Amino acid sequence: MTVLEETTGEQTAEPSEPTDARGRVAELHEIRAQALAGPSEKATQAQHAKGKLTARERIELLLDPGSFQEVEQLRRHRASGFGLEAKKPFTDGVITGWGTVEGRTVFVYAHDFRIFGGALGEAHATKIHKIMDMAIAAGAPLVSLNDGAGARIQEGVSALAGYGGIFQRNTKASGVIPQISVMLGPCAGGAAYSPALTDFVFMVRETSQMFITGPDVVKAVTGEEITQNGLGGADVHAETSGVCHFAYDDEETCIAEVRYLLSMLPQNNRENPPRAEAGDPADRRGDVLLDLVPADGNRPYDMTKVIEEIVDDGDYLEVHERWARNIICALARLDGQVVGIVANQPQSLAGVLDIEASEKAARFVQMCDAFNIPIVTLLDVPGFLPGVDQEHGGIIRHGAKLLYAYCNATVPRISLILRKAYGGAYIVMDSQSIGADLTYAWPTNEIAVMGAEGAANVIFRRQIAGAEDPDAMRARMVKEYKSELMHPYYAAERGLVDDVIDPAETREILIRSLAMLQSKHADLPSRKHGNPPQ
Numbered sequence: 001m002t003v004l005e006e007t008t009g010e011q012t013a014e015p016s017e018p019t020d021a022r023g024r025v026a027e028l029h030e031i032r033a034q035a036l037a038g039p040s041e042k043a044t045q046a047q048h049a050k051g052k053l054t055a056r057e058r059i060e061l062l063l064d065p066g067s068f069q070e071v072e073q074l075r076r077h078r079a080s081g082f083g084l085e086a087k088k089p090f091t092d093g094v095i096t097g098w099g100t101v102e103g104r105t106v107f108v109y110a111h112d113f114r115i116f117g118g119a120l121g122e123a124h125a126t127k128i129h130k131i132m133d134m135a136i137a138a139g140a141p142l143v144s145l146n147d148g149a150g151a152r153i154q155e156g157v158s159a160l161a162g163y164g165g166i167f168q169r170n171t172k173a174s175g176v177i178p179q180i181s182v183m184l185g186p187c188a189g190g191a192a193y194s195p196a197l198t199d200f201v202f203m204v205r206e207t208s209q210m211f212i213t214g215p216d217v218v219k220a221v222t223g224e225e226i227t228q229n230g231l232g233g234a235d236v237h238a239e240t241s242g243v244c245h246f247a248y249d250d251e252e253t254c255i256a257e258v259r260y261l262l263s264m265l266p267q268n269n270r271e272n273p274p275r276a277e278a279g280d281p282a283d284r285r286g287d288v289l290l291d292l293v294p295a296d297g298n299r300p301y302d303m304t305k306v307i308e309e310i311v312d313d314g315d316y317l318e319v320h321e322r323w324a325r326n327i328i329c330a331l332a333r334l335d336g337q338v339v340g341i342v343a344n345q346p347q348s349l350a351g352v353l354d355i356e357a358s359e360k361a362a363r364f365v366q367m368c369d370a371f372n373i374p375i376v377t378l379l380d381v382p383g384f385l386p387g388v389d390q391e392h393g394g395i396i397r398h399g400a401k402l403l404y405a406y407c408n409a410t411v412p413r414i415s416l417i418l419r420k421a422y423g424g425a426y427i428v429m430d431s432q433s434i435g436a437d438l439t440y441a442w443p444t445n446e447i448a449v450m451g452a453e454g455a456a457n458v459i460f461r462r463q464i465a466g467a468e469d470p471d472a473m474r475a476r477m478v479k480e481y482k483s484e485l486m487h488p489y490y491a492a493e494r495g496l497v498d499d500v501i502d503p504a505e506t507r508e509i510l511i512r513s514l515a516m517l518q519s520k521h522a523d524l525p526s527r528k529h530g531n532p533p534q
Helices: 003-008 021-037 041-049 055-062 122-138 157-173 189-197 215-222 228-232 234-241 251-262 303-310 355-370 388-392 395-408 423-428 452-459 461-466 470-485 503-517
Strands: 069-071 094-101 104-111 142-146 179-183 186-188 200-204 209-211 246-248 316-319 327-334 337-344 375-381 413-422 438-441 446-448
Touching (some): 055 142, 069 122, 094 122, 104 122, 122 157, 142 189, 179 251, 189 209, 200 234, 200 251, 228 234, 234 246, 303 327, 327 503, 355 395
Parallel strands (some): 104 142, 142 179, 186 209, 375 413, 413 438
Antiparallel strands (some): 069 094, 327 337
16 A cells, blocks of 8 residues: 555555655655645535635745645654544644744644644654654744644544643743744643743634633533623623733734744844844934823823834834723834833823733833843832722732842833822832833823822821811911922932933934943843742
8 A cells, every 4th residue: 555545544546566766756756746635625614614724825825935844744643543544634733833924934734624624633742742842953933724623532642742742832932932922723621731831822813713621611610601702702702811912803814913023033032133224313303292292180092102102113013902091002113123011091090000010011021121122111100099899919020020020120120200100000000119221201201109189188088177278278288398309300309310301202212322322231140040930
């Protein structure tokens, strides 16, 4: 029986055995054609009918044309029992290899749902382990295109052990090379932990889901009825759980955005992000900023408009855009240099810090620090969100995650206070006291322990209570507190702010400061690792 007959199970006329190199090469091309085609046209049509691309179509979208080099294309499983011995397709349901994105090497593995539903078996896992090891050794990003039905039940514990090897390598690669998980189909059970260990998770609406226990198990245990998308769809993870960083309507847009993200990340933790030619003048004034941010601290505004005005060509990539909207985390460029931006969003919860915002910003700061991306922090924060739910939910513990992340970061760090900066939230948001390299403020800044009204009620409560006109007395005391302790130059006079700047000059000053800090070198104390708050 020929190799092709053994793979497909089809009986053909007995061919003559190749006797020379040309015959062997012809046989090789025949086998490769079978591997490239996949199991059948019917399986491909079924994949397309679900609104999904095949694994190879996805790889073609991700990588530069003609750059993909496949690894172990002819790998097949060695399992037997439950009918497996009669079905041994090439690739074993996962395509692995490397190629380039904008000319830079990227490693990739893609589940082929047409083969065993993309389920992971021993050979399948071994291929993934190999490509992960290659990515780590080569110091290049790893992208996983996930569309699999979990562990291959017919292979038992061997399949489960395969996941353990993936998790171990995800952890080994963490902070060493960028890891991106693209969810393009189901991801259930323990398989969901691999994306959770990576730096970024992309999902496609309607066709991708992630959950530890599916709707049937949930119903059996709790009695709750819910759909797959309702339990673990893209919108759920983008808005509620925070598992998903980016969610899109179709695979083409999703994969295009993966390419864009890769263009802003370094190859590994020993390199800097790629610099781009900047068509936006470094000294461009931003006079519009004078009107974007109201001087009245009680009036909201959209911080994204401030970011657009400052960064190159108004272009930025927001991470976790729909989760914890009271804080913004984004990658952008200033004079061609990639920066990470952390900013309070006054349009949502007045820009306060809460549990989710603290977690979101902390992980983003850690990612930037791991991959040599300078951090610019834009402050307009009235404090931490008060409430029983927040306190019982561990706002102290979660807020400390952001504090720890900033204190531990050795990349260049610049903070800019636009307006309010009150209490512990001001300290946590990369104040000078926790190691910011440079701290600037606009003339509209208000840096204080708390707002003037609250402070006056505490400090002058007896005078207010004993006054003939308490409201007039309160207003006078608020004005006095503001003039004494909250004027725009109070912190600058005490060296807590390096300079008070014209908002229109913000872009130029940030670019100059980043250029100076390019050669910054900071060492942490020798240790195995820290013990960050959980």
